[in-house]
Every structure is written in structure tokens, then in C-alpha cells.
Amino acid sequence: MIQIQNVHKSFGDLEVLKGIDLEVNRGEVVSVIGGSGSGKSTLLYCINAIEDIQQGRIIVDDIDVHAKGTNRDKLRQKLGMVFQQWNSFPHLTVLENASLAPRIVLKLSKKEAIEVAKKELNHVGLGDKLDEYPTRMSGGQQQRLAIARALAMRPDYMLFDEVTSALDPELVGEVLDTLRMLRDDGMTMICVTHEIAFAREVSDKVAFFHQGIIEEIGPPEQVIVNPQREATQKFLSKVLH
Amino acid sequence: MEYEFHWNIVFQKLPQLLNGAFVTLHVSVLSMLIGIAIAVLLAIAKMSDARIFSLPATVWVEIARNTPALFQIYMAYFGLGAFGIHLSPYAAVLSALVFVNAGYLTETFRGGFQSIPKTQYSASKSLGMSSTQLYRYIILPQMFRRIYHPMTNQFVWSILMSSLGILVGMNELSGETQRLQSLSFRTLEFFIVAAVMYFLITKFVLFSAALISQKVFKGEL
Numbered sequence: 001m002i003q004i005q006n007v008h009k010s011f012g013d014l015e016v017l018k019g020i021d022l023e024v025n026r027g028e029v030v031s032v033i034g035g036s037g038s039g040k041s042t043l044l045y046c047i048n049a050i051e052d053i054q055q056g057r058i059i060v061d062d063i064d065v066h067a068k069g070t071n072r073d074k075l076r077q078k079l080g081m082v083f084q085q086w087n088s089f090p091h092l093t094v095l096e097n098a099s100l101a102p103r104i105v106l107k108l109s110k111k112e113a114i115e116v117a118k119k120e121l122n123h124v125g126l127g128d129k130l131d132e133y134p135t136r137m138s139g140g141q142q143q144r145l146a147i148a149r150a151l152a153m154r155p156d157y158m159l160f161d162e163v164t165s166a167l168d169p170e171l172v173g174e175v176l177d178t179l180r181m182l183r184d185d186g187m188t189m190i191c192v193t194h195e196i197a198f199a200r201e202v203s204d205k206v207a208f209f210h211q212g213i214i215e216e217i218g219p220p221e222q223v224i225v226n227p228q229r230e231a232t233q234k235f236l237s238k239v240l241h
Numbered sequence: 242m243e244y245e246f247h248w249n250i251v252f253q254k255l256p257q258l259l260n261g262a263f264v265t266l267h268v269s270v271l272s273m274l275i276g277i278a279i280a281v282l283l284a285i286a287k288m289s290d291a292r293i294f295s296l297p298a299t300v301w302v303e304i305a306r307n308t309p310a311l312f313q314i315y316m317a318y319f320g321l322g323a324f325g326i327h328l329s330p331y332a333a334v335l336s337a338l339v340f341v342n343a344g345y346l347t348e349t350f351r352g353g354f355q356s357i358p359k360t361q362y363s364a365s366k367s368l369g370m371s372s373t374q375l376y377r378y379i380i381l382p383q384m385f386r387r388i389y390h391p392m393t394n395q396f397v398w399s400i401l402m403s404s405l406g407i408l409v410g411m412n413e414l415s416g417e418t419q420r421l422q423s424l425s426f427r428t429l430e431f432f433i434v435a436a437v438m439y440f441l442i443t444k445f446v447l448f449s450a451a452l453i454s455q456k457v458f459k460g461e462l
Contacts, residue, residue, distance in 0.1 A: 073370065079367070087361060136461070
């Protein structure tokens with residue numbers, strides 16, 4: 001379970017998160033929507049401690065993420081993250097991309113790490129690309145590689161940061177299909193996304209971020225179909241045309 | 242007046258010249274290996290926000306890049322000698338070349354580090370890698386690849402600059418050439434052959450470097 005309690009985050013004078021409260025239970029899919037600069041992505045970076053916070057607490061399975069004694073490298077093993085820019089490791093093959101962290105972080109034997117990596121790569125449909133280098137693949141394929149790479153660490157939670165925003169429109173579908181598959185597998189996910197239809201379809205909860213706070217949160221039927229707050233209505237009317 | 246070339250004596254002394262060439266190669270390879278190791282650390286120190294790390298690195302780089310190599314060698318040989326630290330000519334030239342190589346390569350490496358997208362760091366960290374693992378498996382391999390060619394240039398520079406060893410009586414290629422020509426008075430012949438040897442050594446190094454890069458660097462950045 002991820003508990004986010006009154007989290008404040010500033011970059012210099014700019015306060016990006018102004019008191020966020022959110023709970024994500026095991027097996028839940030939570031989508032975070034909102035305009036750019038609303039703090040959506042920043043929250044994900046705070047959850048896996050890539051960014052510090054100034055106030056509040058984030059607790060992942062009873063571990064206080066930003067507490068002094070917390071082993072952050074260990075914590076991040078629980079939290080898979082996939083980024084807007086897919087960030088494949090360009091000097092490694094597809095198979096090496098996915099098997100490196102299981103080998104060096106989880107200390108699996110080379111054989112075990114390769115097995116785990118192959119399984120996840122097959123899962124996302126890259127089983128025939130094992131020896132390919134990522135820069136020769138499409139954005140959609142690289143993004144699926146990033147998902148497999150994160151899954152190979154056997155995380156308990158997956159954080160998705162606008163994973164389709166940098167993709168050509170025709171490649172968005174294959175990545176969303178992969179996310180749907182994960183949801184069907186029962187993975188706990190937080191998806192920061194601009195794909196409103198997708199959020200509506202897969203989410204248990206949708207949070208609308210506006211100017212650093214959660215303006216509205218609830219099931220998609222409420223937040224997306226029948227938004228209560230004016231800011232939510234305005235945002236949705238803009239993005240849904 | 243016509244100069245008459247006499248090559249015989251040069252060919253007789255070829256083993257000594259080759260020996261000198263070997264010392265030249267030896268000292269430059271070693272100065273590169275140690276220089277690279279120090280430069281990686283200096284580059285990381287120089288990028289640090291803590292002045293206790295960045296300041297010494299900056300001082301090192303500034304001195305190394307803005308004073309002549311000849312001065313470094315004199316400092317190592319005569320300068321340290323004044324304080325009772327007596328280095329052999331080989332050790333003096335080696336430490337001077339290490340000092341300069343590390344200084345120049347620090348800036349090259351820093352550029353290399355900074356050319357790697359920040360997102361590679363966050364992606365690696367999100368996979369639970371420690372800082373050491375992140376540098377060893379993700380950042381350094383990409384960095385070395387980007388700065389490989391400037392690094393080979395520095396290697397060639399080291400080979401050529403090691404010829405300053407002549408000034409402290411080192412028996413590298415130039416020192417050997419100097420000694421042999423003074424015994425035989427065939428100055429031009431000896432130095433022509435030495436020049437050809439320098440040329441061949443640097444060509445050999447560049448060729449090997451190209452071969453190695455084909456073997457080691459896979460994928461595209």
C-alpha cells in the first residue's frame with residue numbers, strides 16, 4: 001500500500017506540490033490527470049525518492065520513503081518506474097537492458113537473470129528482439145522494453161510517467177495494450193497520463209491534479225464522466241474538445 | 242656543400258633505438274592508464290557541489306592545462322630534487338605526463354559525463370542501482386564511448402611529449418637518439434630514423450585504438 005500524506009515539494013521558490021494526500025491499495029490502478037506543470041510527474045519522482053520532499057510523508061508498505069535511515073536503493077526495487085522518454089540503455093542489447101538490474105541489484109545468477117528478462121520481454125512482445133540494440137527500435141518498442149526492464153525486477157508497484165506522450169500516435173496503442181495486460185495481471189499501478197479514455201477504462205480511481213493539489217478524486221465515472229469541480233470540467237472540456 | 246648520408250651506423254644501432262622506442266611506448270601507455278583513472282575521479286570531483294572536492298580538482302586542471310609540459314617535467318625532476326625527493330628520469334617523466342594527462346582528460350571526461358542525459362541516471366536509480374553500479378554499468382561505458390577519440394588524441398600527445406625525456410637524460414627514443422648521434426656524429430640520420438619511428442608508433446596506437454573500439458563498443462548512442 002502506498003500512503004501519501006500532506007506532501008509538499010518545492011523547486012527553489014516554486015512550490016509544485018502543495019499538500020497531496022493519496023492512498024493506493026494493492027491491486028489498484030490509479031490514474032493521475034491534469035495540465036502540464038500541475039505536479040503530476042513530480043509526485044511519482046517523490047514516491048521513489050528520486051526527488052526529496054519538504055513536508056509530509058510517503059509510506060510504501062510501512063517504509064517511510066524520505067526518512068533518514070531508509071535504504072532508497074532497496075526501496076526502489078519495490079517500485080518499477082517507466083518514463084516519458086523511454087531511457088533505454090543504448091550501449092546494451094534488449095536482453096542486457098532487461099537482465100542487468102536483476103543480475104547486479106537482485107544478485108540473480110546470469111542464467112536466472114536472463115530467464116527472468118526473457119520472460120518479461122516475451123510478455124511485452126519483444127521476444128524476437130533480444131539481441132537488437134534499442135536505438136534501432138521504434139519508440140513504442142523501446143517503451144515496451146522499458147516496461148519489461150522494470151517488470152524484470154519483480155516490483156510490487158509500477159509508476160508510469162506519461163509513457164505515451166513522446167510516442168508517435170500510431171505507436172500509442174501497443175503501449176496502452178501492454179498496460180492493460182499488466183492491469184489484468186493484477187499489478188498495482190499509478191499512471192500519470194494524458195490518455196483520458198484510457199484512464200477512464202482501466203482506473204479504479206482517477207485523481208485530477210490542479211496547481212499542486214488534488215482538485216478532485218474518485219472513480220472514473222465521477223471524475224471523468226461527471227466531474228463535480230469547475231476546474232476538472234474546464235480541463236476535460238479542453239482535452240476532450 | 243653536399244651532405245653525405247651514412248646509414249650503416251644507424252642500422253647497427255637499431256636495437257638500441259628500438260629499445261628506446263619501447264620505453265617511449267611504455268611510459269606513454271602507463272601515463273595514460275594512470276591518467277585516465279585519476280581523471281575519472283577528478284571529473285566527478287569537479288562536478289561536485291562541495292568545494293572541498295571541486296576546488297582541488299579545478300586547481301589541478303588549471304595548472305596542468307596552462308603550464309608547459311617541459312615545466313612539469315623539470316618540476317618533477319629538479320623541483321622535487323630540491324626537496325630531497327629524487328625521482329629517476331623515467332619516474333619524473335611518467336609523473337609529469339600523468340599530471341598533464343589527468344588534467345586534460347578531466348575536462349574531456351566532464352564533457353562526456355555531462356553529455357549523458359540526466360534521465361539515464363533516474364532510469365538506473367529507479368531500477369534500484371547504487372551510485373557505484375550506476376556509474377560502472379551505465380554511465381562510464383557510455384561516457385568512454387563518447388570521449389574515445391579525444392582520448393586517443395591525448396595518447397598520441399603523450400607519446401610525442403615523452404620525447405621531452407631527452408632533457409632529463411631519460412633513455413626513451415629521443416634520449417637514445419641523442420646519445421647515439423653524439424657518439425657517431427650522424428645527427429640527421431639518427432633523427433630521421435627516430436622521426437619515422439615516432440610516426441610508426443603513433444600510427445600503430447591509432448590503428449589499435451580503432452580496432453579496440455570496433456570490438457568493445459556495441460550499439461549506437
